[in-house]
Amino acid sequence: MTGTADFSESVEGDRHVLRFTGPMTLARIGTLPDRLDNVANGRRMTLDLSGVERMDTVGAWLVYRLARKTEAQVTGADPHMETLLDQVAQADHPVKVRPDRTPPFYRVLGQIGGSTAVAIRTLGGLVGFFGALLISAWGLIKHPRRFRLNAVTQQFEVIGIHSLGIVGLMSFLVGIVIAQQGAVQLAQFGAEVFTVNLIGRSAVKELGLLMTAIMVAGRSGSAFAAQIGSMKLAEEVDAMRTIGVSPMEALVLPRVLATVLMMPLLGFYAALLAIVGGGIFTWLSLDIPPVTFVQRIREVVPMTDLWQMLIKAPVFGLIIAMAGCFQGMQVEGNAEAVGLRTTSAVVQGIFLVIVLDAFFAVFFTSIGWL
């Protein structure tokens, strides 16, 4: 049962005879398809299968295809081969394999248009989602008994407590990096002392919170999208609706609320650890003792820096949680959509946070909170 499928050509009387030999199966087909394409096509043909050891549907298809093209006569087929030939003959309806392709120019145009439409629709959807969120929050204020304390506290744990380690470590390292880079640059003016100002103000005002927001978007925003998205795929969200539980109240509000409340705490904690990291660096490298460092921090960081952070933090939390939940609710179709929506949730969350941060910076400066 070894060897590959083969055929020999001969002329008998007025007929061109192709004698097939060997196993005509997918595994042993070899170059047969190409060679059959090149068979001379002038005389009337006969395809003799009596020398074929085995045949599967692929072999039968090749014989059938050739017979169809050249109107040849098939002889020497055993009953099994006859059935196979019948089967493939019955199944001969051209089927399209790939969706139609459009020319590249139109495709690019279509993609630009498509993504613009998607961007606009997403923005509209987010605004609508915010509205729905406010409505269900109002419903909750009117009926406080429906408030899901357990769900919210559980989210506190997941969003806040579980991220303490990573957020803390990250901020600590960022503090060291600011101190180190700042010290190198300021030393050129003999102003190493101002490293303390740099650490204190940037940690409290911007970096602590911004890094936390990025981490929360990556950890929790993505998780919201994936959780709610999988629940939508499994029809859990539909089941909730039919039972009369509002998904907005049960899934979205606890997550949004928990993120909004956790962000200021996490941001404050991150700022604190960045200052600690910077402090340790200045102590070891610039010989500024911790007591002096803390005293300087209290002198140079104005209270308004802290207020700025505490005002921005809940807004960032709201945006991250909303982007996550909104994208989760948009999942439809298959598991691939969950992945795409999760990515969008993180990208949108971080993007919107940074855009808003820029607005906040301009706003706070113009009201005199330098």
Next chain:
Amino acid sequence: MAVSTDENIIEVRSLKNVFGTQTVHENLDLDVRRSEILGVVGGSGTGKSVLMRSIIGLQSPAEGEISVFGEPMIGRDENEAKDVRRRWGILFQGAALFSTLTVAENVQVPIREYFPKVDQKLMDEIASYKIVMSGLPAEAGPKFPSELSGGMKKRAGIARALALDPELLFLDEPTAGLDPIGAAAFDQLIKELQAALGLTVFLITHDLDTLYAICDRVAVLADRKVVAIGTIPELLALDHPWIQEYFRGPRGRAAETAVRENAEA
């Protein structure tokens, strides 16, 4: 093609499967003969799917011997197992189509994997006739699985399982979730394909109509092993309580009557 009907395609000997503290199978023996349609029945949780997963190598049993096509399957290295895998096709319960590929591309995946040299034109033609053979309309080729109904997904799954012209076909609850008309048509399809391609079919089902309509023999899983195997009349002659309840219950009787009426008509 030499076909000896007594030859066993699958042999399972004293199989034991354990999950944690729960023993699913113990001392399970099973033979599947060449060119038969073997139905496997059993209550929920008796390990029908686990048995199938053990045979196809997705689940390593705690003890026992399994051979397919006379080749021992347990402890084989990946390359040797590949040669055996090429000779069977599997339809999973949810069809398990690859969601990012079209139906036709799904059918081509096994061919591409094992025979990368087959040229694209022939590959498209193969996918094309497999799709039609499985009873799908020609428009289904370029569609993605998410655009198909449940019944069409199963047919596409069959088309993929048949891609390499297997000798052995595993079907895990093929008619579950189909409407009665679709289920009957699917039974018919399996029967026709089996006859035309000389397939051996290992079929897990809950569907009594399927059992009566197409199965040559039925294996009953209960008490962690195969308690009985044989044709339906042979099983009916046994007085195992579960078998009696299964076939003599209201649904069993209805299916039996339907078969009788069909035979008379």
